[in-house]
Amino acid sequence: xxxxxxxxxxxxxxxxxxxxxxxxxxxxxxxxxxxxxxxxxxxxxxxxxxxxxxxxxxxxxxxxxxxxxxxxxxxxxxxxxxxxxxxxxxxxxxxxxxxxxxxxxxxxxxxxxxxxxxxxxxxxxxxxxxxxxxxxxxxxxxxxxxxxxxxxxxxxx
Numbered sequence: 001x002x003x004x005x006x007x008x009x010x011x012x013x014x015x016x017x018x019x020x021x022x023x024x025x026x027x028x029x030x031x032x033x034x035x036x037x038x039x040x041x042x043x044x045x046x047x048x049x050x051x052x053x054x055x056x057x058x059x060x061x062x063x064x065x066x067x068x069x070x071x072x073x074x075x076x077x078x079x080x081x082x083x084x085x086x087x088x089x090x091x092x093x094x095x096x097x098x099x100x101x102x103x104x105x106x107x108x109x110x111x112x113x114x115x116x117x118x119x120x121x122x123x124x125x126x127x128x129x130x131x132x133x134x135x136x137x138x139x140x141x142x143x144x145x146x147x148x149x150x151x152x153x154x155x156x157x
Contacts (some may be wrong), residue, residue: 001128003104007111009127017126021133025121030114034088040119043089044076044136045097048109055115056085056095061150068099068146074135075099075142078155088117094145104132 001018009016014033018026028046029039045056050069053060057079060068068077081095088095097115100106109116118136135141143156 001130003108003111006108006128010112010116016128017121017123019126019129020137021131022137024134024137025124025126026134027119027121029117029119031088031117034117036087039089039117041089041091043096043117043119045088045095046109046116046118047097047099048106050099052115053097053099054082056088056097057082058148060146060148063150064146064148064152067144067152071099071142073140073142074102074138075144076136078143078145080148089119098136100135102132102135104130105134 006016006018010028010030015027015029018028020026029043031045034043047053050065053068058081060079068075076096076098078094078096081090081093085095098118100109141156142154145151145153145155
């Protein structure tokens with residue numbers, strides 16, 4: 001799979017399905033193309049860098065930012081939604097997001113340059129296939145709630 005082809009398809013169609021190295025179908029969706037009537041409320045915003053977090057979550061304390069920056073294992077963060085975000089998987093005023101650092105996936109997100117929404121594919125059809133494993137599917141994936149005030153709650157260790 002060529003990253004440039006995937007990015008072009010995302011920009012043209014607003015969403016693509018990628019089969020990862022474990023055989024899981026991952027659907028990547030532009031924020032503007034997310035549809036509450038057909039898409040999953042459990043979707044996860046994907047970022048390639050810390051600065052993108054402010055587009056979906058309230059500003060964080062320095063402690064919370066340090067936790068995100070120095071996390072060594074794949075982690076899904078839950079946080080109160082930014083008031084300016086009107087579309088996307090928002091559940092009870094909370095969004096889920098992850099910083100993807102694994103080389104191939106980080107390069108894909110960087111090449112697209114905007115946050116994407118991940119949902120796990122409900123069909124067996126896919127547009128692209130890669131041998132690369134998606135990091136959030138590993139058994140060691142953590143989930144943490146972070147509040148703007150610095151409150152931290154481990155949801156899944």
